[in-house]
Amino acid sequence: MIRCISPIDGSVYAERPTLSAEAARDAVARARAAQVDWAARTLEDRIALVLAGVANVGAMNDEIVPELAHQMGRPVRFGGEFGGFNQRSNYMAEIAKDALADIVVEDSDAFRRVIKRVPHGVVLVVAPWNYPFMTAINTIAPALMAGNAVVLKHASQTPLVGERMARAFHAAGVPKDVFQNVFLDHQTTSDLIAARSFGFVNFTGSVGGGQAMEQAAAGTFTGIGLELGGKDPGYVCDDADLDAAAETLMDGAMYNAGQCCCGIERIYVAAQHFDAFLEKAVAIVRGLKLGNPLDPETTLGPMAHVRFAQEVRDQIAEAIADGATAHIATFPEDDGGAYLTPQILTDVTHDMRVMRDESFGPVVGIMPVKDDAEAIRLMNDCKYGLTASIWTRDAARAEAIADQIETGTVFMNRADYLDPALCWTGCKDTGRGGGLSVIGFHNLTRPKSYHLKKA
Incomplete structure (x- = not known):
């Protein structure tokens, strides 16, 4: 059971059952199947649906602000995270076409040589509680725009955040299997990574958590992005x-x-x-x-x-x-x-x-x-x-x-x-990889080369 203890008064604010191993594997299988059709949509279509989901989150802000206070203690006077949430999503939408554009080396009568950026497939986002909307959207928005399906595992301190985001994105038209919010225990998460369930994993959290992610992925060659802390x-x-x-x-x-x-x-x-x-x-x-x-x-x-x-x-x-x-x-x-x-x-x-x-x-x-x-x-x-x-x-x-x-x-x-x-x-111990900017799109896709001899 995932349980959120409210820092306001120490009471149990929310609790959710975790998925069984079988249900977790089924969620990944559905994401993998749905990703094919999602990637086949135009980039413009994917961007529009993602931005509509972002707007739906903004429409929930009056409910989200006190909900965050209950879950992780941020004062309501600061008004939540939608400003940064919206800014980051919109910027990634603005640069998506150029960041994901083909690199054409040659397109002559003899050859077409080009490098395309293609989605990893299913991206696992493991998000933290301290800025639960903004840290999650850093990866979710560009991952979906680039044609990946996303499985979101949010922190146990902020379990309602993932539900909010899934509700908002599904209402906007993002297919339910393309963006899934799941509740997983640590062992099931590690087992899924070890089974090569994901094309990419993005984790924000502790150094120990990042080490667990790398250990689970050892030998699978799964790409991992880690932001693990600072001083x-x-x-x-x-x-x-x-x-x-x-x-x-x-x-x-x-x-x-x-x-x-x-x-x-x-x-x-x-x-x-x-x-x-x-x-x-x-x-x-x-x-x-x-x-x-x-x-x-x-x-x-x-x-x-x-x-x-x-x-x-x-x-x-x-x-x-x-x-x-x-x-x-x-x-x-x-x-x-x-x-x-x-x-x-x-x-x-x-x-x-x-x-x-x-x-x-x-x-x-x-x-x-x-x-x-x-x-x-x-x-x-x-x-x-x-x-x-x-x-x-x-x-x-x-x-x-x-x-x-x-x-x-x-x-x-x-x-x-x-x-x-x-x-x-x-x-150093803060981790590796990079989010947002053009580089964020590059980390959420892989290069694929085409060498086409025409004659």
Whole structure:
């Protein structure tokens, strides 16, 4: 049984039975059979149906927003995810024709030589709970547009999201077997992957989950895309706009209770600005309102699960025991469970877990640095590599620093953002592959070469 425990009050908000192994295999077989006719439709037809499904999700937004608060704790004041959900889908629709276009090498009286991009077949999307609509659509929209069938396995913390999406897409005319939402346990998922049930698997989640996916796929040569976590740094240079840097980096660290794949988890500040930046950052975090996410005044909701909050508490406590300084007094709403006081730590080092392991919660460590070289060294002293945020008024300097950072995306004067025109990718323990952009379409298809001799 898949069971969602609401972080609002610890009650069971939703539960769904998982498919048996036989039913799961049948779902994949139906997807494989339906994919043939789906791929035979015109690209324009597939795009239109996908965008109609996206619009149907938007029409549900008033119901979705409180539903998300119940499932994973995001405050209703932020209005859900439809803005990014819609933007990403529309962008992928705009570039689909060019991204999937044939590469014609020769078309003469003697030969036709061309490379086509063809769908993998059935794509398995294993989506996370922290941005349950946007992370899922990153793969679902381009996969369907490219002619694949999609099987969606959503996180147990957000089981209603997959149902919402399936309902919306089916109502738009996407065949039910072409886009299926399923509830699977880990073993059944692994068994399906090991049986070469899918042409491609996209997983967003923990490093352990990604390792399980790779182990299940071992020897099958199934393509896998993995986004597995981060410990994303911000660097405030000596010429930075401190007000803008503090506001954006603290938002990047605390928004969604810090439960963002590309959230800011560590900050390095030019030594001469350290005290001023810290003062601004502390004032911002002290102004957050922790509380019930259904209250429109709440700006910081509970973490999605008590065990996630406990991991953050443990990292903070260990750091303080090792000499770190905490700057935020315990909020009265902090219940020792899912409702967690946001925290800023100084006097931290990379020997502390809070500066080394993924926290995925509302805590950030801040360190002074003497120059760019020290900042680069510290930013790279990490097993993850998803994004990095550089704050400077000099674009050339930012790009020179960016060239030396081991990460998937580098921002200048912004953070915690996903641009659908750029490849969303990572390195090291963050995983491999890439979503969105032209490259996203290329990863969701395979090249097929045609060498046709006419005479």
